[in-house]
Amino acid sequence: MANRPFDLELAAFTLDPNDREPSMSRIVAKYLDIELSEEELTPALLATLAGKLEEVLTKELKDKGLWTVYHDTELALVPVLARIESAGVQLDVAYLKTLSTKLHAELLTLEEEIYGLSGERFNIQSPKQLQTILFEKLGLTTGKKTKTGHSTNVQVLTELANHHPLPGKILEYRHLAKLLSTYIDTLPKQVDSKGRVHTTYNQTIASTGRLSSTDPNLQNIPIRTDIGRKIRQAFIPMEGCVFLAADYSQIELRLLAHFSKDPNLLEAFRTNEDIHTRTATLIFDKAADLVTPDERRIAKTVNFGVVYGMGPFKLATDLHISMKEAKSFIDAYFARYAEVSALMQSFETTARDEGYLTTILGRKKTFPGLSSKNRVVYEATKREAMNYPLQSSAADIIKRAMITLDEALREGRYTSRIVLQVHDELVLEVPRAETEAVTHLVVEHMQNAVQLEVPLTVSVGIGDSWMAAH
DNA sequence: CCCATCACG
């Protein structure tokens, strides 16, 4: 491995990813046991402490078995991220401008319709003013949700839309306003002279070890609605290139199979079955070809819910079924995937009794909330613990893939480069002539980043926009 | 500055 300079921020994060505010003052106190304020820690003083900090944190990393993940993954990822950020990604600004004009016109129409239905003009974007219109003036009811008043969120408005035409219009308005203000009208302001946007990937924010993306966030670009997909079409490769998008299929559920060794889950992934249909056959006790689309949809929600520690309440409200039914589905899931049930319990007990959990690459995180006597805090932390090894190991895996893929691209003298990472997906800008070779390279490095009990599979698409590459 | 909301995996 290359000789890399010490990185205090990454070292401190690897040692304690829970620390939300790792200021120099806190780090110096924590590792050198010296109490000094940020002001007292002058550059000159910090310079004198630097060597000692490196020595102490290095020893700590090695003692805790964290040196490898720190050095070979986190530190090795730094230049890879630097290249991604520096490359940026091209936007079709003219197209976004056209889209903006069209959608602003629609927004204006919606606005007038909303005022008409409300009988007055008000700030639609103010939840407070909207509450007054919906719940006082129109007397609509949900009885549900309060914090600082009645909630007007999408769940509530969707329910209210069955009783009055206004909430549906508000939902349409919100959807357009969100996409316009966050993406369509904002991204064009952030392009460089070549029409490319450059995000910043933060390596020390998400306690699971995931990356986060800011300024602009390129990890939450819309895709779930028609208009959202139009925004994805604005992400385009430079002249002479195509986009190659490669994403892991159900990586967290495969990790669930790997860690639990549940026979049903292993079998499903080893035979490359449709996992949601497989779960449906198990919880509804019927053959795969008899599973209805509705049953598959329920099974899909259960599959994803389980890795978040979802309970019957959430499942019932999301699927519009009774608590009793929801509980029966979850019970059936854990009965048929018995080793998953055992694994989830072991995550809780290990996190509580050993104090921490470990990922596939040896990343660690503690769960202080499991010492709480407050049931809500305890249960919330238990859910974090149940999700952590899966989400965090998935983050480990794509990081390894990025490091070795980047190296292979450079070693092979390719022009292709990674331009985006979205948790389980990589997007590359690929000269047309390199398409075939780089497709193989990307798949190879992603699928073989680690070896699991089940295959890691990657789906790849190529296209003239991010949307088209999916 | 916090809250509510909603965009993504």
Added chain:
DNA sequence: ACGTACGTGATGGGG
């Protein structure tokens, strides 16, 4: 009686 699915970031309202 309470609270109820993990991890993020950006926006607009309102104090």
